[in-house]
Structures are given as structure tokens and as C-alpha cells.
Amino acid sequence: MKPLGVGLIGTGYMGKCHALAWNAVKTVFGDVERPRLVHLAEANPDLARSRASEFGFEKWTADWHELIADPEIDVVSVTTPNQFHAPMAIAALEAGKHVWCEKPMAPTFADAERMLAAAKASGKAAIMGYNYIQNPVMRHIKTLLSEGAIGTVNHVRVEMDEDFMADPEVFFYWKSEIAAGYGALDDFAVHPLSLLWFLFGHVEAVINDMVKPYADRPLKEGGRRAVENHDGANVLMRLGGGISGVLMANRAAWGRKGRIALQIYGSQGSILYDQERMNEFELYQAGGRDTEAGFRRVLAAPAHAPYDRFIPAPGHGLGFNDLKIIECREVIRAISGEPSSAIDFTDGLRIERTVHAMARSFSERRWVEVEG
Numbered sequence: 001m002k003p004l005g006v007g008l009i010g011t012g013y014m015g016k017c018h019a020l021a022w023n024a025v026k027t028v029f030g031d032v033e034r035p036r037l038v039h040l041a042e043a044n045p046d047l048a049r050s051r052a053s054e055f056g057f058e059k060w061t062a063d064w065h066e067l068i069a070d071p072e073i074d075v076v077s078v079t080t081p082n083q084f085h086a087p088m089a090i091a092a093l094e095a096g097k098h099v100w101c102e103k104p105m106a107p108t109f110a111d112a113e114r115m116l117a118a119a120k121a122s123g124k125a126a127i128m129g130y131n132y133i134q135n136p137v138m139r140h141i142k143t144l145l146s147e148g149a150i151g152t153v154n155h156v157r158v159e160m161d162e163d164f165m166a167d168p169e170v171f172f173y174w175k176s177e178i179a180a181g182y183g184a185l186d187d188f189a190v191h192p193l194s195l196l197w198f199l200f201g202h203v204e205a206v207i208n209d210m211v212k213p214y215a216d217r218p219l220k221e222g223g224r225r226a227v228e229n230h231d232g233a234n235v236l237m238r239l240g241g242g243i244s245g246v247l248m249a250n251r252a253a254w255g256r257k258g259r260i261a262l263q264i265y266g267s268q269g270s271i272l273y274d275q276e277r278m279n280e281f282e283l284y285q286a287g288g289r290d291t292e293a294g295f296r297r298v299l300a301a302p303a304h305a306p307y308d309r310f311i312p313a314p315g316h317g318l319g320f321n322d323l324k325i326i327e328c329r330e331v332i333r334a335i336s337g338e339p340s341s342a343i344d345f346t347d348g349l350r351i352e353r354t355v356h357a358m359a360r361s362f363s364e365r366r367w368v369e370v371e372g
Contacts, residue, residue, distance in 0.1 A: 003033040005072045009064045009088055010079035011042045011051040014102050018077040019055035020321050021328035028309050029329050041067040064088060068095050075100060075335060082180045082187060086111035093122040100331050102129040104190045105352050107181040112352040119345040125334040128348040130194040134326040136304035137281050141271055142199055151268030158192040159248045161256035165231050172217040172225045183229030185210065186355045189249040192260055193351050194343060205238040207367045208358040213252045235358055279317040
């Protein structure tokens with residue numbers, strides 16, 4: 001396979017994360033051609049120029065349409081704010097490019113549907129940026145579940161908490177606009193939903209309550225602006241196979257930095273995982289002597305592939321950007337037609353459908369069935 005020509009739209013935190021992954025995927029995995037970083041787009045021309053140099057791209061532009069039209073580009077990374085995902089991803093697909101788009105798909109379900117339709121019409125790979133499912137620990141948890149290590153799962157509880165919106169005096173910015181979506185639910189809770197989809201499949205029904213800790217936030221230019229979406233959500237769920245579930249998300253949780261606490265309870269044991277300690281999980285298996293009963297901590301190690309591609313010894317630990325490199329390899333698999341564990345637009349739309357069912361539940365104050 002010839003080297004992929006890469007275009008990157010957006011140069012913030014996730015833009016840099018994608019650039020790091022494209023730069024490192026050959027070094028880490030060795031079994032792909034080194035991608036060619038062709039073109040970078042950033043609205044600010046000065047920033048575009050400097051980011052292209054820093055990230056290793058050959059060209060830069062302040063007009064993302066110019067990047068889409070570049071015939072040297074095979075795949076486009078879309079890492080802009082949520083409301084721009086749909087027009088950029090659709091334009092790239094219609095131009096015959098593969099797409100790697102950060103989550104969520106789009107603030108409206110109609111736009112997410114348009115994205116999937118464009119992907120199907122193009123025949124190109126269209127992948128969502130859900131890197132937490134690529135953690136070697138998470139992959140092993142899925143293996144344990146498939147092996148029946150904790151028996152039949154009957155309850156799942158997942159909490160996602162961060163504190164970047166905890167201070168009521170944090171300036172108003174785009175994440176508090178309704179144009180960006182419901183708030184914690186789709187900007188945020190889609191990550192734990194991706195884990196639930198990866199491990200258990202379809203969420204069948206939901207009932208949701210959302211909270212808005214602060215009514216308004218200060219503006220940099222003075223005055224205050226009303227917060228337009230919700231920073232917290234509490235959801236009861238029914239999953240397939242009779243599994244009950246709870247999802248709680250909070251963007252205003254002081255002290256929490258990147259917490260996704262996953263608790264899985266079965267007929268013969270339990271599994272606990274926390275994203276803030278992403279290189280370990282805890283396993284409890286019933287049986288044996290009561291005097292030694294308890295959870296045991298399992299550290300990530302070379303036995304948990306593809307940890308071994310990064311580090312030859314256990315306990316040293318991978319990071320967030322390493323998971324993006326693993327995801328990048330899965331994107332390349334999808335582009336080349338190989339089996340891939342990445343979440344494509346088809347499964348991404350299923351996650352979006354769950355989010356919008358949760359929002360509808362909050363609006364109508366009732367249980368809502370989620371279409372399959």
C-alpha cells in the first residue's frame with residue numbers, strides 16, 4: 001500500500017493528538033508505510049503556518065475547502081469543534097477522501113445521518129475518534145467477558161467526570177453553546193457509551209435527567225452569557241441480554257481530571273476500571289477460600305497486545321496519545337479493507353442515536369426505547 005497522504009483540519013488539542021499519531025504509527029507498528037503529512041488547515045493563517053512546521057506538514061492553508069480539494073490527500077483528520085464535523089466530513093467524503101473524525105459525529109441527529117449517508121455513497125472509510133476502546137486493558141476486559149470470567153453480566157455502572165467546567169467563573173466558550181450539542185451528554189458521555197458499545201453492544205432503553213450547575217458564565221469582553229446546555233447527566237439504561245445500567249457524566253466535578261469509572265458485575269465476579277488509572281484494572285472472581293477473597297489488581301503488560309509495541313516490560317504504562325496511535329493503526333486497517341476495531345460511522349450513528357434518545361427522555365420525562 002502506498003503511503004497515505006494526510007490532511008488535518010484543526011490544530012488544537014485533538015489536532016496535535018492526530019498529528020502525533022500519524023507521525024508515530026509507522027515507528028510503533030512497523031507494518032505500514034509511513035504516512036505523508038501533506039496539508040494542514042487552521043483558520044488563523046499565522047497559527048496554520050507555525051502548526052504546519054511543528055506538526056510536520058508540507059503545506060498549510062487558512063481555508064479548509066482548499067485542503068479538501070488537494071488531490072495529494074487520501075485521508076482527512078477532522079478535529080474541529082463539534083458543529084463543524086458534519087460539513088467538513090461530508091465534503092471530504094464527497095471529494096473521495098477517507099475520514100477520521102473526532103467524536104461526536106454532529107450536534108444534530110439529522111447531520112449525523114447525512115454523514116453516514118455520505119460515507120456509504122463514497123465507499124470510503126469513515127472512522128470516529130473513540131480511542132479509549134483501543135486501550136490494551138479494555139481489549140483484555142472484553143476478552144475476559146467473552147470467556148465468562150465473571151459469569152453472566154447483570155449490571156454495568158459507568159461514570160465520567162472532569163472538572164474543566166467546575167469553576168463558575170470559567171469564561172463562556174463554545175462548549176456551552178447549544179450549537180455544540182446537549183453538553184456533557186454528547187460532548188462527553190459518548191466516550192463511556194463507546195465503551196458500552198465495544199463491550200456489550202446495543203443500549204435498548206434509557207431514562208435521563210440533566211443538570212445545569214451554573215446558569216451563566218462571564219464573557220472575556222465583560223458581562224455574562226447564559227449557559228445554553230447541561231454540564232451533567234444521570235441516565236438509567238437497559239442493555240441487551242437483560243443487563244441493567246447506569247451512566248453518570250459531569251463536566252463540573254472538582255478534582256476529577258479524566259475519570260471514566262467502569263464497574264461490571266456478573267454472576268461469578270466483577271471487573272473495575274478507571275481511566276485515570278488506565279494501565280490497570282481490578283478483577284474479582286467468586287470461589288476459593290474466604291480468607292483470600294478480594295479484588296486483584298492487574299497491570300498492563302506486553303501480554304496485553306499491542307502494549308508490547310510500545311514497551312517491553314509490564315507496569316511502565318501507556319498514555320492517552322498512545323491510544324490514539326493504536327487507533328490510527330486501526331484507521332489504516334479500515335482504509336486498506338482489513339478487519340478493524342475502530343468505530344465507523346455506522347456504529348458511530350448508533351451511539352448518536354442513544355445520545356438523542358437520552359435527550360428526548362429528558363425532554364419528555366419518560367423512558368425512551370433506542371432503535372437498533
